[in-house]
Amino acid sequence: MTILASILFALAQGDPSLDARVSAYVLQLRDEATRDRARDRLVHLGRPALAPLEKAEIDPAHLESIRQEIVFNESLGACYGPPHLFTLDGSEESLGVLLSRLETAYGSPFQKSSLDLGARFALKIEDATFWETLDLVCNKGSAWYYPVNDSLALSGGMASLKPRSYYGPIIAVMDRVLQQRRVTFAAVENDFSIRLIPAWERSITPLGTNGRFRVTAALDDTGASLLGPPKAPASQGRSQSLIRTPRQMLELTGLRPPSLQSKKLVRVEGTFELEFPQRLDEVRFEIAPEGPTPGAVKTIDGATVELKGFTPPAPWNATLSISIRFQNPKEASEFRIGASDVEYLLPADQKRIGWIGNAKLDEGTHFSFTANWRSGGRQEMPREIRLRIPRGVVVKQVPFCFRDVELK
Amino acid sequence: MKSVIVALLLVAPPFGPAQDKQDAASERLAAAARELESGDPKRIYAAVQAVAQLGGAALPQIEARARESKGRIRDYFDLAAEEIRSAPYLPGYPAVKRVSMKSGDKNVVELLADLRSRTGVPLSLENLLEEDKLPEISFEAKDATTLEALDAVCHAGNVMVSMQNGQFMLYSGSYTEQPRFFYGHYLLRLGDFDLLKTVTFRKPASQSFNIQMDFVWDPAAAPLRYKPIRVLEAADDRGKNLVPPPPAPAPRKDDVPVEEEDHSPVLRLVPPSPAATKIVLLRGFATLVLPKSKLTAVLAAPKAEQSAAAGDVQVSILGMDLEHHELRIGLTSKKHKPEALAALDVLAQVALKGWESTATYVDTPTWDEKMVEVRIRYEPMRVRDGIPRAPEGTPSPIEKLEVSVVTATQDKRIPFEFRELKLR
Numbered sequence: 067m068t069i070l071a072s073i074l075f076a077l078a079q080g081d082p083s084l085d086a087r088v089s090a091y092v093l094q095l096r097d098e099a100t101r102d103r104a105r106d107r108l109v110h111l112g113r114p115a116l117a118p119l120e121k122a123e124i125d126p127a128h129l130e131s132i133r134q135e136i137v138f139n140e141s142l143g144a145c146y147g148p149p150h151l152f153t154l155d156g157s158e159e160s161l162g163v164l165l166s167r168l169e170t171a172y173g174s175p176f177q178k179s180s181l182d183l184g185a186r187f188a189l190k191i192e193d194a195t196f197w198e199t200l201d202l203v204c205n206k207g208s209a210w211y212y213p214v215n216d217s218l219a220l221s222g223g224m225a226s227l228k229p230r231s232y233y234g235p236i237i238a239v240m241d242r243v244l245q246q247r248r249v250t251f252a253a254v255e256n257d258f259s260i261r262l263i264p265a266w267e268r269s270i271t272p273l274g275t276n277g278r279f280r281v282t283a284a285l286d287d288t289g290a291s292l293l294g295p296p297k298a299p300a301s302q303g304r305s306q307s308l309i310r311t312p313r314q315m316l317e318l319t320g321l322r323p324p325s326l327q328s329k330k331l332v333r334v335e336g337t338f339e340l341e342f343p344q345r346l347d348e349v350r351f352e353i354a355p356e357g358p359t360p361g362a363v364k365t366i367d368g369a370t371v372e373l374k375g376f377t378p379p380a381p382w383n384a385t386l387s388i389s390i391r392f393q394n395p396k397e398a399s400e401f402r403i404g405a406s407d408v409e410y411l412l413p414a415d416q417k418r419i420g421w422i423g424n425a426k427l428d429e430g431t432h433f434s435f436t437a438n439w440r441s442g443g444r445q446e447m448p449r450e451i452r453l454r455i456p457r458g459v460v461v462k463q464v465p466f467c468f469r470d471v472e473l474k
Numbered sequence: 475m476k477s478v479i480v481a482l483l484l485v486a487p488p489f490g491p492a493q494d495k496q497d498a499a500s501e502r503l504a505a506a507a508r509e510l511e512s513g514d515p516k517r518i519y520a521a522v523q524a525v526a527q528l529g530g531a532a533l534p535q536i537e538a539r540a541r542e543s544k545g546r547i548r549d550y551f552d553l554a555a556e557e558i559r560s561a562p563y564l565p566g567y568p569a570v571k572r573v574s575m576k577s578g579d580k581n582v583v584e585l586l587a588d589l590r591s592r593t594g595v596p597l598s599l600e601n602l603l604e605e606d607k608l609p610e611i612s613f614e615a616k617d618a619t620t621l622e623a624l625d626a627v628c629h630a631g632n633v634m635v636s637m638q639n640g641q642f643m644l645y646s647g648s649y650t651e652q653p654r655f656f657y658g659h660y661l662l663r664l665g666d667f668d669l670l671k672t673v674t675f676r677k678p679a680s681q682s683f684n685i686q687m688d689f690v691w692d693p694a695a696a697p698l699r700y701k702p703i704r705v706l707e708a709a710d711d712r713g714k715n716l717v718p719p720p721p722a723p724a725p726r727k728d729d730v731p732v733e734e735e736d737h738s739p740v741l742r743l744v745p746p747s748p749a750a751t752k753i754v755l756l757r758g759f760a761t762l763v764l765p766k767s768k769l770t771a772v773l774a775a776p777k778a779e780q781s782a783a784a785g786d787v788q789v790s791i792l793g794m795d796l797e798h799h800e801l802r803i804g805l806t807s808k809k810h811k812p813e814a815l816a817a818l819d820v821l822a823q824v825a826l827k828g829w830e831s832t833a834t835y836v837d838t839p840t841w842d843e844k845m846v847e848v849r850i851r852y853e854p855m856r857v858r859d860g861i862p863r864a865p866e867g868t869p870s871p872i873e874k875l876e877v878s879v880v881t882a883t884q885d886k887r888i889p890f891e892f893r894e895l896k897l898r
Contacts, residue, residue: 228675249667326748
């Protein structure tokens with residue numbers, strides 16, 4: 067039963083749509099082809115889905131794991147949430163209209179080049195996530211994009227053939243597979259690595275990936291397992307830099323090479339770690355419409371945040387200077403600022419991020435940094451600055467699963 | 475006692491006594507021709523060098539043999555003929571010295587010092603003197619070239635030889651068994667074999683197969699640089715030809731020569747078949763660029779602003795930084811504009827008071843409308859023991875600076891041939 071049919075049936079029965087959706091996904095859990103996606107949707111329906119789920123006929127182990135994941139996701143607070151979902155009924159629409167819907171959900175316009183925005187096509191999807199929908203639209207519209215967490219740029223030409231794995235508001239794109247055999251005369255070394263590029267919707271605000279991962283299954287089409295001998299997880303020393311620069315790439319290393327006869331990887335499955343702040347405070351400063359913004363101080367639990375200045379040296383860029391005085395020196399020493407922690411709000415409620423110029427820690431508790439605003443070529447200034455002050459780290463295991471990856 | 479017997483036998487063609495030179499040359503050529511078909515690279519290239527030693531008088535016969543031969547035998551004769559033809563253009567090219575050594579009670583440092591005294595090859599043993607007790611090695615080398623003997627001693631004593639700024643560097647305890655090929659003053663070694671397959675999902679998966687190669691040479695026959703390596707034959711044990719197609723001519727800017735001073739050249743081959751276990755043959759050559767003629771200026775006890783002439787080139791000292799072992803010199807010429815002068819190779823040799831030698835390195839020159847500026851860096855070398863020297867850290871005065879401007883160069887092909895290289 068499709069979700070749409072299930073919902074129509076449920077409406078006819080007078081049941082709330084959530085129950086109908088849960089029922090439909092529970093049915094899909096029984097089919098291996100739809101299981102992962104159905105579980106993903108159930109998890110991201112959140113706590114309201116638990117009551118109908120508990121009434122459904124579902125493996126208790128499945129139910130428990132979904133419940134744990136829902137509870138964990140809730141613990142991440144505002145930093146994590148469900149994906150934007152799209153349902154298209156198969157009516158013909160232009161590429162421009164479809165993309166504008168996606169842009170609205172994304173919260174920022176896409177950069178577009180060489181796209182035929184007037185091209186029309188019909189898409190039929192039910193409860194597809196933002197990334198699933200974007201990929202489908204790009205596929206139909208012969209467009210591709212590089213998965214990033216800042217500003218998406220779409221280019222016309224041809225759709226990307228890179229394998230994808232979706233999890234709620236997160237996508238992992240398999241960018242590259244590398245097989246290396248090295249004869250060093252002392253030994254023969256075989257390396258096999260897979261590069262993933264994770265990206266996420268702007269509605270969630272993780273700190274970034276930390277490079278750790280766990281591959282639980284990796285099989286080629288001859289049935290050979292690519293899993294290497296278990297290794298102790300690499301220790302992730304904290305970066306000395308006070309500026310947090312999230313990794314864009316994730317290299318899955320330590321795998322055995324596929325067998326000589328193999329043509330594809332039938333399954334690569336595992337999890338990678340995505341870090342979220344344990345605690346997140348938001349501080350807002352209004353910006354003077356013209357000229358330098360005078361200093362201002364805001365207090366949050368355990369710290370004082372001061373806007374030292376926001377001085378536009380030119381109409382389309384400006385330097386922001388912020389000082390944070392922590393009460394706890396440990397919090398100060400562990401604090402890192404990232405570009406995504408400084409959001410500039412424009413008059414039309416658009417958000418933009420700039421970059422961090424420099425950061426320093428004085429006297430053990432006094433963290434200060436400068437950030438730069440860039441307008442993207444338009445002569446406009448933000449009306450407000452939103453600062454995220456993330457403290458502590460919580461790790462979320464994000465699952466990925468790739469099937470039938472051609473090695474040609 | 476560590477017992478390692480290393481015997482290097484140069485397999486010479488069976489030269490017999492002959493009544494006249496013509497017959498002797500013919501006989502030696504015939505004997506060498508048989509060696510060329512032996513399939514053993516060591517014997518083949520010993521024969522090539524033996525043919526080359528027949529000299530100009532035998533050139534017509536060698537050329538005739540080359541015309542009659544096919545494939546790789548023809549290449550061998552061509553190489554020998556080329557050696558003979560190029561000899562007059564390399565007047566300063568040193569003859570290959572051969573050495574025989576036998577010892578049962580010397581350690582590696584003593585053996586290397588012995589080799590240094592017999593051949594005059596500048597070997598700095600400083601790195602090896604830190605070992606408290608070195609074992610005695612049983613060693614024998616017969617009629618070996620300097621590099622063959624050096625490599626054999628290093629093998630026996632577990633010492634690695636590498637080249638730095640055109641000089642030998644020796645490191646204890648790190649000799650690596652690598653495929654190696656000796657040819658006169660040169661040693662070519664193969665490093666890692668690297669087979670890489672990349673799937674990007676955008677275009678068909680790409681495969682590359684690269685073999686690292688490095689050169690070691692007797693500093694007396696140091697090349698100015700070398701040109702890209704050419705592979706003539708390469709095949710795996712499944713019969714797959716590994717010779718890559720010739721590269722498409724790339725557009726070049728400003729006639730910049732393609733050759734670059736790259737001290738870790740890479741052999742780029744077609745990837746072997748998946749089931750291949752070895753490369754049965756890998757043959758090719760490297761083209762070295764050697765100085766053919768040069769103008770040399772000698773500055774005794776040089777000091778700032780001192781100058782001397784090298785032919786029509788005026789060499790003047792712009793600056794001296796003895797503490798950091800660095801000199802800046804200016805080159806001017808009434809005959810050549812700075813741009814043309816900067817295109818010529820510059821060689822330098824610094825001699826320090828209290829030091830017998832230095833490893834001297836000349837940076838790529840810069841020029842303006844008035845002159846060419848060259849930075850010379852040098853590193854004192856201890857190639858003789860027992861010389862009183864200034865304490866560590868005290869800059870030594872320069873006794874002599876020699877600066878040569880290379881006015882003509884000569885290419886010299888150095889072959890290599892490897893067989894049965896294991897891939898698994």
